[in-house]
Amino acid sequence: MELSEHIKTANVEDVTLRRPFHPALRGTLCVTSHHLLFSDRKDEASWQLLILLKNIDAIEKRAVGSSGTITIKCKDLLVLQLEIPGMEECLNIASSIEALSSLESVTEMYPFFYRPSHLTLNGPWGLSSTEQYYKQTERLWDRWRVSTLNSDYSVCPSYPSAVIMPREVDDDKLIRSARFRQGGRFPVLSYCHHRNGMVIMRSSQPLTGANKKRCKEDELLLQAVIDGSELGYIIDLRSAQQAQQARMTGGGFESKSFYSHWKRIHRHHERGKVVQESLIKLVEACSDPSHSVDRWLSKLENSKWLSHVHSALSTAGLVVECVERDGHSVLVHGSEGTDNTLLVSSLAQLILDPASRTVTGFLCLLEREWIQAGHPFQQRCAHSAYSHARLKQECPIFLLLLDCVWQVWRQFPLALEFSEALLLRLAQEVYASNYGTFLCNSEQERCAAGVKENTHCLFQSLLRPDIEEQYLNPLYEPTDLAIWPSVHPQSLQLWTGLFLRWTEYAQNMEEAREEVWSIVKEHHEQAGPDRTNNTLSTHCDTLTPFENLMDELTIL
């Protein structure tokens, strides 16, 4: 069925659009295969609103006399209202939106049709790869190698084709280890600490099952990871009890007797449906019209969202503590190793590694640790907080990551090169995008669908100088040190930028942000244009026009 067949009414005149904190507008509404377009009727300086249909999470229709009202709830949390004259038109529009916003075939999605004039399909796709990371990380060269055993995705369908493994473990052993891990996700290197060479590995749970099966190769692999040092830590993202229970269904954990040099620490993290419901409750709480503080606090608490933020940051802190402070390597896993595992390992890197705090570094981190590492974006982000559809695989773990990064930025506002705007943009793109970056669930699927050949890369486009500028943190001052966030509940806050994005609150904040920019710019102009990123601390180092001026005075 052609996409256009879903469209029974393409155009409606005299539609009224209502948005929060804006006056109502009248204009024309169009439905296309991928977009909803509203344009103001005034011919000159006409105003347009273009919404990707995929961004629409839920619609509600209501009849008022002969006309109908459609409420559109977007995945980026915006809520719009359209008043459409004519009941039939209204129903037609609603059914088109319903059908076209929930397309399941990847190649029918908009990124495959997005062809802006300033981009070509032959440009580079993506920013980094396993091989590149290996090349950049000199510390790895001695003991680690790039293995391409997964080049046809047969060993692990959700892993990329190349992974970094200890030199002394050959591919045959890896294949055995993969069979012993859920979904074939055997332990692979995710990060090597530049300061002490300790590594963060990640995997899925071992399939020990009820009879406590073991796998010699898996044990050898982990032994090779710590290479003679006395200890490594396994951070299991389930409670000890859950890990025990997992054995009943074929999963399990690394037992002390077979992995004698590894110390296991259990940290309970919610997953899947629970986290999705948490997001739903939080968004509901944020749009509660009641002004009662008690009700708000109780709903905020009841949503548990901040509790998830709290545990993610605490566990990431724990991993960093093991690596940086205790000087040991760490293996992180939960069950499948595609959600919380990635959350914890990437947060730990942000805290540890100054390279991941630049715009490019952060996007590379997301690419390696989320996209290539096989976070099933398509399943997890099929719906957001408003959808009435029955939950399947949805889970806002990536949103949770962005929230945690925001919390880190709040506490270290100078340490990240990017600003909140980048996080907000990503939060939007992950649910609905012109770009192919977040399509599909794994490298394998992306290959099969030809994503790289037929869509544009979001990360490449974000890095274009004119675009990147919007996402820079004006106060950025790089630091080499680890940035340990405080995880006291008092130190964590609701991410108002995201969850209250469409309220009047946002505007005051935006103005304040602009003020910060202008102060910084003024400073740069006065203190010299060539030193854009370095502020006061470097000023005494060089001979400056100021000193020249002084010299002149002394001569006189």
Added chain:
Amino acid sequence: LNHIVEQVKLLDRFSNKSVTGTLHLTATHLIFVESNSTSAQEIWILHHHIASVEKLSLTTSGCPLLIQCRNFRLVHFVIPRERDCHDIYSSLLRLLRPVSYDELYAFSYNPKQNDQQREEGWQLIDLAAEFERMGVPCDQWQLTDVNREYKVCKTYPRDVYVPITASKPIIVGSSKFRSKGRFPVLTYFYQEKKAAVCRCSQPLSGFSARCLEDEHMLQAISKANHNSRYIYVMDTRPKLNALANRAAGKGYENEDNYSNIRFQFVGIENIHVMRGSLQKLLEGVGTRSLSMTDYLVGLENSGWLRHIKAIMDAAIFLAKAVTVEGASVLVHCSDGWDRTAQVCALGSLLMDPYYRTIKGFMVLIEKDWISFGHKFADRCDQLDPDPKEVSPIFTQFLECVWQLTEQFPQAFEFSEWFLIQIHEHVHSCQFGNFLGNSQRQREDLQLKERTYSLWAHLLSENQNYLNPLFSPSFAESHPVLEPSTQAYHFKFWRNMYNQYDRSMHPRQSILKHVLTLQESNRELEGTVQALKTKLQKFGVNTSPLKPQTPPRECSLPPRPQSLILGAPLLSRKEVQQEEDEEVFGEEAREDAPASTGGERTVEGSSATENSYGELMGSFGSKNEPGVVTLEFGVARMTC
């Protein structure tokens, strides 16, 4: 009296960390000096700040002494010998219960100013000038000398403003019908609409009593405003409380007896509820290893933010009535010195951008709180305390202002640090401004001759309190603030209630950073100008020289290393040095792990104070490396 106890341990409230040092007890301060550390942290605690001292039961390492301060600092010492502990304990008990005003710190504090400077300090805030700024006296409002000798109302200032048509007999009659004689007087005049904000105490109406003079008084207020046929009477208490008061011969205005009033209850709870609420709040946020759930539940159960919102709601109501309807408003509660002060002050701040500047905010406090007799001595427990009179009424006002600064980041000339500093000094008894319960009492104490004014002190270091985002053009476009009362705008003020819990604060501060940039911008401009003029004097044409002159960092004025402003801005070299020291400290430990980097931290951020969780005892035996502490007691700054 000068105890010195060595080898005292100071325990961190939220982690297992402790530092050892020496405790000094002086006539005014309890001082802890960390020994054996390059940073040599010092904590100065003013005796007046101490709310309670508790001696806990003896442990193997010594005798624990728990000190709770009114500025929300909580210190936990362990003193090796019980004897010493007891000495300190009993001395403190004596010291923190001064029996006469003369014992308060303000009377011995000497900032090395001469009498003239002291006098000038006291003249900084002039309330007569403030009323003039509002446009009073005018054709409808006049200054009355009826209270010149404090005869009509002991707790009012000498100078009060009343409607032209309110004669002395009316005033006196009205005052007899009002609790504590606090008759209706003007506190703010909204010139644009000629609408007035007046304040008073509750009427002694009981179940049916009337007073013609009082009715005339309200009518006079109403007639002074031609824009509106009615005035609002805001009773800031919950209706139930007002009803209960009737049984005691007090109560509220009966709409039938007063022509053209619109009566309104607002529902702010009384001082006892507020005291209990704060206590619950502090218990909640002072808990160790607090979970997110317990934190939020505790916040809700304390009711604190609900009370804050109630005050804000009332102020918004007031501001709307005056600015939108152009109606005059009479505000009262029971005695008209707690809730009334909160609502009048906050309402004026919403209506008038002047009160959002540093100087204007001082004027506002001087007017609505100090001159109109908010009982600072009783509420803040300055002298011979009656625990039932203590209540965080003024703290709540400061918090409401903070909540507004969060909603309107560009509207205020000052930052939260200013609010916190004022809070600190309301309790410090170091300056004369807040001593006593009324102007009359302050005059009896001769405070202006014997003590110094806080406002002069704060203005002298006002660059520390600036909000870098303040935009005067915002004030022009938003003369009246219209805050949202959506519940999510009411946030926990961590920097106030956990201000000394350093591990909770952001490790880098935008506020401070931007402030420094701004300061350097100004300085650069100044330098360029100065140099240009000099060059011009020598007849050199300056045009080819670009005015780009980065400052030398050392030329920046010192900034308080406050917790609120975040970590001190260190030069790169200093940071490096600190790192080296820390690494050295780590390697010097016998049981140090074979780590290559040691613990490196960003400006005080470290794993050890964050309690990410146990590594199952693997760190148990280790000493924590000395993390550079940024403790910065205000006492230390100002003494």
